[in-house]
Amino acid sequence: MVLRAMIPPIGKFIVSRLIDLAGERFGRLIAIKRVPWHARSARWLCKCDCGQETEAMSQALRLGKVKSCGCYRRDWARKHGGWGTLEHSSWRHMRARCLNPKHKNFRHYGGRGITICDRWNDFSMFLQDMGPTPREAWKGSSPLVSTCRLL
Numbered sequence: 001m002v003l004r005a006m007i008p009p010i011g012k013f014i015v016s017r018l019i020d021l022a023g024e025r026f027g028r029l030i031a032i033k034r035v036p037w038h039a040r041s042a043r044w045l046c047k048c049d050c051g052q053e054t055e056a057m058s059q060a061l062r063l064g065k066v067k068s069c070g071c072y073r074r075d076w077a078r079k080h081g082g083w084g085t086l087e088h089s090s091w092r093h094m095r096a097r098c099l100n101p102k103h104k105n106f107r108h109y110g111g112r113g114i115t116i117c118d119r120w121n122d123f124s125m126f127l128q129d130m131g132p133t134p135r136e137a138w139k140g141s142s143p144l145v146s147t148c149r150l151l
């Protein structure tokens with residue numbers, strides 16, 4: 001009896017650990033093989049449609065939290081990377097406030113020692129980190145302020 005009572009949880013544990021995702025597609029990713037990881041969770045090496053390989057947690061894949069090696073956001077940034085987008089003007093203004101002493105608000109930003117990390121000198125990197133600007137946010141307080149405060 002004791003043994004019977006113990007079997008179900010163990011069985012369940014093993015099943016959840018060993019779900020075979022090999023060959024399954026998750027967005028742009030196709031699971032290739034499990035990689036050594038914490039015993040309680042599975043981590044998978046995945047091949048992305050773009051050709052890159054990446055590792056992702058089994059759970060993240062199955063819940064749809066990971067759908068690419070990161071190229072999805074990079075593609076998004078490239079596609080939306082042109083001048084004239086809200087994000088680009090946000091980035092431009094942020095740089096002006098922090099880098100251009102002639103900017104009327106420079107004293108609140110660059111003048112206070114707020115600088116921009118090298119990574120954010122590249123607009124596509126900025127976009128990748130920040131993601132698309134939620135349009136709603138622009139109606140209220142300026143997202144430029146919070147952008148600079150993150151630095």
Ligand SMILES: [Zn+2]
Pocket residue numbers: 028048049050051052068069070071072
């Ligand atoms: Zn990719």
